[in-house]
C-alpha cells in the first residue's frame with residue numbers, strides 16, 4: 001500500500017524523549033502512522049515507512065552530510081563517530097539501510113523439509129521463515145494479530161503456529177485457522193487477521209528476506225549481488241557444501257564497526273592476528289569493488305605456515321562483503337558466513353555459519369581444530385571492535401583517515417551515504 005509521508009513543523013507530543021532538547025520551531029520532522037510499506041516521499045526517493053517513527057530530518061541530514069563520498073579516498077575522512085553511536089541515526093539507518101533491499105537471514109538447509117521453520121530478528125522486524133505443507137517457502141512477520149505476542153520461537157518442524165499467549169493458531173501459509181473465544185465478537189473477519197507476509201527468496205545456499213513491499217524488476221541474484229554473481233560462483237560459493245555448525249557472538253559495538261574491521265583490506269592482520277598471518281600471503285592481497293559487493297582475495301601462506309600438515313585456509317582465500325551486513329568467506333574446503341545483526345547503536349550480534357566440503361564432514365579432528373582457529377581470530381576481532389567503539393565515543397575522536405588498502409571500507413561508507421541521504 002502506498003503511504004504518504006508527512007512533514008510536520010512541531011510534533012512534540014510524539015517526540016521520543018531523546019530528541020526533545022534538540023527541538024526548535026524551525027526543525028522539520030517526518031513521521032508515519034501506518035503498517036509496513038513502501039512510500040515515495042516528497043524527497044522523491046522510494047523509502048520504507050515505519051509505524052509511529054519520528055525523525056528530526058535536519059539533524060539526520062546534518063549527520064549524513066558529514067561524510068562526502070565524492071571526495072576521493074586519498075583526501076577523504078571517515079564518517080563521524082556519531083554514525084556509530086547516535087540513537088536517532090541508528091533508527092533512521094534501520095529503515096533506510098536494512099528494510100529496503102534483500103537481506104541474508106539464514107541458509108536453505110534450515111528449511112529443507114516441508115514444515116521446517118526458523119525465526120529471527122532484523123532490526124526491529126521479527127520474522128519467521130518456513131516451508132509450508134506444499135513445499136513452498138514462506139516468510140511472515142512473526143507477530144500475532146491478537147495482542148502482538150511473538151508467535152514462533154527458535155526453529156524446528158511444525159504443522160501450524162500456535163500463539164503461546166491465547167492460543168490463536170495460524171497455518172504455515174499464514175492464514176488464521178483458529179481464534180479462540182472470538183465467536184461472539186462482531187465485525188471479526190478472520191480471513192483478514194492472518195500473518196503479514198514478507199518477501200523471501202533463495203540464492204545458492206542462502207535464504208534472503210525483503211521487508212519493503214515495492215516490486216522490483218531485476219532477479220534476486222542481480223538485485224542482491226549485482227555483477228559479482230559470476231565471481232562468487234567461480235570462487236566456490238555454492239550449495240555443494242555441507243552445513244557444520246553455527247556460532248553466535250554478542251559484541252558491544254555498533255554493527256558498522258564489525259563491518260569496517262572486515263573491510264580494511266587485511267591492514268590489521270599482521271598486528272592483530274599473528275596466528276592467521278602465517279596462513280596467508282598478504283603480498284597477494286587484492287580487492288575488487290562491485291556495485292553492492294566488495295571481494296577481497298588473498299593467496300595462502302607458505303607451507304611453513306602449516307602445522308603438522310594441518311591447512312584450514314588452503315591455497316586461496318576469498319572474502320566477500322555483501323552490503324550492508326553479510327560476509328562470505330571461502331577458503332580451502334571451508335565456507336563461513338558472518339551475518340551482522342544490529343541490536344542497538346552500541347550492540348550487535350554476529351552469526352557465524354560454517355559449511356565444509358562434504359568429503360571432510362566426518363573428519364572430527366580437522367573440524368575441531370579449524371573451528372578453534374577460527375574462534376581465536378573471531379575473539380581477537382571482538383576485542384578490537386569493542387575497543388574501537390569505546391574510542392569512537394571518546395571526546396578525543398571524531399573522524400579518521402583511510403589507508404589505500406581500506407578501499408572496500410570507503411566503498412561501504414559511500415553505499416551507506418547513498419542510502420541515507422535525503
Ligand code: FES
Nearest residue numbers: 144146147163166
Ligand atoms: S497475543 Fe496471540 S493469541 Fe493473544
Ligand SMILES: [Fe+2]
Nearest residue numbers: 261268273381
Ligand atoms: Fe580480523
